[in-house]
Amino acid sequence: MADESYRVQSLGRALDIVELIAVAGRDGARLTDLAQSVGISKAAAYAIIQTLMARGVLSATGEGMTKRYRLGLSLVRLGDMAVSSTGIADIAMPILRDLTQAIGLTSRIAVWDEEAAVVVARADAPDNVRFDAALGRRERPHCSAVGKVFLAAMPRADAVSILERTGYPTRTPRTLDTLAALEADLDATRQRHYGIDDEEDHEGIACVAAGVFGYDGSAVAAISVTTLKQLLPDDAVPALAKSIIAHADRLSLAMGGMSAAQAWHKRIHLIAE
Amino acid sequence: MADESYRVQSLGRALDIVELIAVAGRDGARLTDLAQSVGISKAAAYAIIQTLMARGVLSATGEGMTKRYRLGLSLVRLGDMAVSSTGIADIAMPILRDLTQAIGLTSRIAVWDEEAAVVVARADAPDNVRFDAALGRRERPHCSAVGKVFLAAMPRADAVSILERTGYPTRTPRTLDTLAALEADLDATRQRHYGIDDEEDHEGIACVAAGVFGYDGSAVAAISVTTLKQLLPDDAVPALAKSIIAHADRLSLAMGGMSAAQAWHKRIHLIAE
DNA sequence: GCTATTGTTTGTTATTGCCAAACAGCGTTT
DNA sequence: AAACGCTGTTTGGCAATAACAAACAATAGC
Numbered sequence: 001m002a003d004e005s006y007r008v009q010s011l012g013r014a015l016d017i018v019e020l021i022a023v024a025g026r027d028g029a030r031l032t033d034l035a036q037s038v039g040i041s042k043a044a045a046y047a048i049i050q051t052l053m054a055r056g057v058l059s060a061t062g063e064g065m066t067k068r069y070r071l072g073l074s075l076v077r078l079g080d081m082a083v084s085s086t087g088i089a090d091i092a093m094p095i096l097r098d099l100t101q102a103i104g105l106t107s108r109i110a111v112w113d114e115e116a117a118v119v120v121a122r123a124d125a126p127d128n129v130r131f132d133a134a135l136g137r138r139e140r141p142h143c144s145a146v147g148k149v150f151l152a153a154m155p156r157a158d159a160v161s162i163l164e165r166t167g168y169p170t171r172t173p174r175t176l177d178t179l180a181a182l183e184a185d186l187d188a189t190r191q192r193h194y195g196i197d198d199e200e201d202h203e204g205i206a207c208v209a210a211g212v213f214g215y216d217g218s219a220v221a222a223i224s225v226t227t228l229k230q231l232l233p234d235d236a237v238p239a240l241a242k243s244i245i246a247h248a249d250r251l252s253l254a255m256g257g258m259s260a261a262q263a264w265h266k267r268i269h270l271i272a273e
Numbered sequence: 274m275a276d277e278s279y280r281v282q283s284l285g286r287a288l289d290i291v292e293l294i295a296v297a298g299r300d301g302a303r304l305t306d307l308a309q310s311v312g313i314s315k316a317a318a319y320a321i322i323q324t325l326m327a328r329g330v331l332s333a334t335g336e337g338m339t340k341r342y343r344l345g346l347s348l349v350r351l352g353d354m355a356v357s358s359t360g361i362a363d364i365a366m367p368i369l370r371d372l373t374q375a376i377g378l379t380s381r382i383a384v385w386d387e388e389a390a391v392v393v394a395r396a397d398a399p400d401n402v403r404f405d406a407a408l409g410r411r412e413r414p415h416c417s418a419v420g421k422v423f424l425a426a427m428p429r430a431d432a433v434s435i436l437e438r439t440g441y442p443t444r445t446p447r448t449l450d451t452l453a454a455l456e457a458d459l460d461a462t463r464q465r466h467y468g469i470d471d472e473e474d475h476e477g478i479a480c481v482a483a484g485v486f487g488y489d490g491s492a493v494a495a496i497s498v499t500t501l502k503q504l505l506p507d508d509a510v511p512a513l514a515k516s517i518i519a520h521a522d523r524l525s526l527a528m529g530g531m532s533a534a535q536a537w538h539k540r541i542h543l544i545a546e
Numbered sequence: 547g548c549t550a551t552t553g554t555t556t557g558t559t560a561t562t563g564c565c566a567a568a569c570a571g572c573g574t575t576t
Numbered sequence: 577a578a579a580c581g582c583t584g585t586t587t588g589g590c591a592a593t594a595a596c597a598a599a600c601a602a603t604a605g606c
Contacts, residue, residue: 006555008324008594010563014284015328022354031584041565046585048563051280055288059386064572065583071355073384073391077409079352081295082344084407097399111346113332118346126370134357136350279586282562283594304553314596319554321594337603338552 013038014048021058021069028061028068079136086111088212088221089121091254096123096223099247103240105225106133107247109212110146113138115162117146117222133226142168142182143175145197145209146222151182152189153211153219153267159186174199190268193260194241195222199229206232208241210248213263215256223248286311287321294331294342301334301341352409359384361485361494362394364527369396369496372520376513378498380520382485383412383419388435390419390495415441415455416448418470418482419495424455425462426484426492426540432459447472463541466533467514468495472502479505481514483521486536488529496521 016038021029035045049069052058056074060067083089092109099107100123110117116138124133141147141162151159163182170177176185189195197207209224223244232240249259258266289311294302308318322342325331329347333340356362365382372380373396383390389411414420414435424432436455443450449458462468470480482497496517505513522532531539 006320006323007327008283008287008320009592010281010283010594011287011321011324012328014281014287015324015330018351022351025354026358026360028358032582042584043566043586044564047279047281048284051284051288054280055285056386057288063584066572067584070358071351073355073359073386073393073409075348075351075355075409076391076393077352077407077411078291078295078344078348079350079355080408081298082346082348082352085299085301085343086346087299093397094399097397113329113346118349120346120349124366124370126367134350135353136346136348138350305551315553316555316597317595336553337601339604340553 010044010048013040013044014052017045017048018052018057018071022071024070026070028070030068034069083120083135086120088251088255092121092212092221092223092251093123095247095251095254096121099123099223099225099244100125102247103225103243105227107223107225107244108133108146109221109223110139111221112150112219115166116141117144117150119146140171140201141166143171143197143200144224145195145207146224147195148186148189148197149195149209149211149222150219152186152195153213153217153263155270156183171201172199172203176200190264192241193264194245195224196237204229208237208244210241210245211260211263212248212255213252213258213260215258217258217263217266219263220255220257221251223251283317283321286313286317287325290318290321291325291330291344295344297343299343301343303341307342356393356408359393361524361528365394365485365494365496365524366396368520368524368527369394372396372496372498372517373398375520376498376516378500380496380498380517381419382494382496384494385423385492386411388439389414390417390423413444413474414439416444416470416473417497418468418480419497420468421459421462421470422468422482422484422495423492425459425468426486426490426536428543429456444474445472445476449473463537465514466537467518468497469510477502481510481517483514483518484533484536485521485528486525486531486533488531490531490536490539492536493528493530494524496524 017034020034020037031042031045035042038045049058053060056072058069059072060069062068088111096107096109104125106122106125108119108122110119119135119137122133139147141151163179168177168182176182195209199206205226206229207224207226209222211219212221212223214220225240225244245260252259290307293307293310304315304318308315311318322331326333329345331342332345333342335341361384369380369382377398379395379398381392381395383392392408392410412420414424436452441450441455449455468482472479478499479502480497480499482495484492485494485496487493498513498517518533525532
């Protein structure tokens, strides 16, 4: 457990404020509410906000009683640079666009971060229903196609440890909510070389994901496609998965990594030890 | 001028550190260097970094002497939400993609922020040279097509004030480096309804931009296309501009604003006062 | 093996960020 | 119209806290 010391109080509160303003979105947030939500005085919140505004992290509109604080545009650059620093999005974008064009569906790529899969880029299909495809979204490990790809690729003990730590809350009637069921699905994922979310996170939504692997066979990213379950009959999944895997392999090879077939083969035979 | 008081010191230093880590990019940054660059002790920098890591703003790789700090993935979500809070990117993306498909070139959309135009979204063309199309990039007002669209649309006194404040540094031999030349170009921009950057910011690079206008005729955004100057003969510019304006108008109308023709007409006749 | 780094701790000081309360400005109500 | 209630902004004063310097452990490179 991380020690609570060696932390900067005012900075933590500033991040609380930024987070609150983020969820406020377009409407913006007010100083008084922010101060109360964070649990500090108005004056303290005021000083923090002034500092953040001077650096472009926040912006304000309106005057007097109608003043509202919103996220600032310096975050756009930081977010983009955070994606770049993963080192995969730049190479992935053209491949993602190819995939989207080939199958006519929005595709996304996610990387693993601590205990969740984070979407770092997407290629939107022209006429596609826009689900919650927000960048930076953290996909739960146990009920997302990308999450299960990462879990299946890592050592079994690590996967179990993560599942026990984060839990596996029931999101829909189809969510796999026992460790046994999840482990069985991870086995199936390894066998078929791709991960599936069959309405396990959101009713009516299905996902298929394939891994992107490094030179040592570890999963460095996962490419996924999301669509309405009713538009994806069960017998259409293998063909879709084949296309996703082909594009994911292109990315793996472009980065000097293993193909999906190689990586899963290695992973399956490593489970013995 | 903003008062230097009512600011939080530690928070400012934290933002310095984030900024330094951002420019370090893929290589990452080291604690000792960061502390020295910011001008604080290692212990202070350490506490700040620990706080930022606990919140996902930073991430670390390596152990011991090879430890490197990079931007964290929570910034991805914040950056995306900052774009969303402008309220234009969501509506703009499909239109931007249409424009890119129609002309075969990467298109971008920028909003005005204080004294620069900030790129908040882009639609990449399949086989296009990738310039510095980074999201969040701040385009200088005096030597970018989008910047000049914003300047031309605002009251003359405001534009001059901004130009005097930011200056108009010479970037290439073609950069307009006198106030008279810039004002003449803003006049031309108003007349022709689109802005041009003819190798004024970067040699060999040309841009064309059109405004997106609100209900009151103010410029809320600008759509631009960037390409190599040698691929864009002078007599091809009007046709390209016409296409850009048509798509920008679609966006303006979708948001309940004025068309380019209406907005520029109003703007030109307002200059009298 | 040693040296020169690194990131991580530890106390100690006074700087600094916090609170409470008073202020000015605006919108709504009385 | 004049009182109210609500903003965001400012002010002093106190003490919590973020800063420093220095010692620590652990590693990479010679």
